[in-house]
Amino acid sequence: MKVSGKTGFLVVLAVICAGVIGTLATVVNTYPSGAPAETIDWNLTLIGNGGNEKILTFDELKELPSYEGHGGFFSTVGMKYGSFECKGVLVEDLCTLVGGIEPLNTLWVSAPDGYLMVFTYDQVRGDIITYDPATLREMPHTDLKMILMYEQDGALIPEDDGRPLRIAIVSSNDGFVTEGHYWVKWVNKIEIRTPGR
């Protein structure tokens, strides 16, 4: 069958367009965040109440048993963030690696930007006030966990949100928020202390 010049041109154009679409689809599917996968060079220092120390790389942290849940928070001016799908390691499990945390201990969580937050034993075990996201009125909630999050919504935490490690208060149920100052970003040190030391 003889193909006319015009038809042949249209066929070639169709092939080029199909190729373009195929390439775009490949890029989107391969790099949903627009960037290739990266290695994370980050260390987390754990210090127990007795002074014993353990350093975990990011990859070592990810190999520990993980916990997944929903969580969101609000800022001091009432801006709400989340709910996020959070995956990380239970903070209580991290404490166990350096001797555990006791009721009289406090947990000092710090970041290289100079931020520090101190938590009570009860808070580490999930005893944290939760709020209705719509009204910021306190609401009861059970099943809260404090985790050291390394994945947010299925991907690495965005840089501005505290990559690679952030404290998150999560639950298997959704529909609550907690105070934002608990969600320490860029965590690089967790220390168990006894108040007054």
Add this chain to the structure above:
Amino acid sequence: MVRSIHLVAGILILIFIAAIVMGMAVYQPDSHDETKLKVICAGSLIESFYEFEKEFENKHPGVDVQVEGHGSIQVIRHVTDLHKEVDVIAVADHSLIPDMMYPEYADWYIAFATNEMVIAYSNQSKYADEITSDNWYEILKRPNVTFGFSNPMLDSCGYRALMVTQLAELYYDNQTIFDDVVACNFDPAIAVSTNNDTCIVIMPEIFEHKTEKIVIRGGSIQLLAFLDYGEIDYAFQYKSMAQQHGLQFVDLPCEIDLSSTESEDIYNKFIIQLGFQRFTSVGTERSGKPIFYAMTIPNSTQHPKLAVEFVKFVLSEDGQGILHNTKIPPIYPMADEPGNIPDELISMGIIYGPETFTLL
């Protein structure tokens, strides 16, 4: 033949449109036509600055003002510790700017507004028809009365609440007010030490109340919901927050409400020592001072001319009107380092120098 060409052409057009749509879904170019002006302000200024944002954008098409609110120390940390591109900052404690930013990140500020501490309440509050500026501490002491203030570790309104109760002892000549109203409700106890004529309130590392009389939350904004729903009777608040929220409030004497420069020497005698150093860039002591809001343009601003225009707008008559309407009392603008103020601001002819209060 003609029909097959039309068919192929139609399919090609559909494929081309699909390719464009997919391309747009993957690539979202920045708008190069709009200039983004990043403004970070203290939480109690957020209502005012949202209005500034709207009005400034109306006057400057092509400018996208992006306002964010945080605690005052966090406002400054965005520049000094997080190295974000910020064009204007405004804080609720003017002394933080020289303490945290000079000289590397800024070298001047202009104080432009003030505020004062009050006891906020609602119609549902117990003894609402009885409380006055003379008896508020007696009312708060009553066993069936609940009240709240924000955590001093996390919010300046919280440590100012403690300063108010300490100052009250001096003003009312009653040395039991702080203990009876505040300290007795905490475990571990809040210690107070005296050094010459300076009084230091020493916060424990963990600030936990042992009674249900007091409610402590991370930010004073959370206490508003408590008041709304009648879950507490009273809360220490900024007057602007109480007014913005439609609450009633007790006006406190200026000797204790942190509003007056004439009482500054008295305020200075009271220091709150926080339980831990939440930010390495600022120490753990907060001393009593009159409440002044101040703003500056960080040295690292990417839009110095536009930032100056924004500051000019805040200081202008329109800007002062916005502050007034959002219950933030404006003051005669006052600069701390007149020699470093941008000329365009000096030429407004409304800014006063420090100490001598002469126009620049």
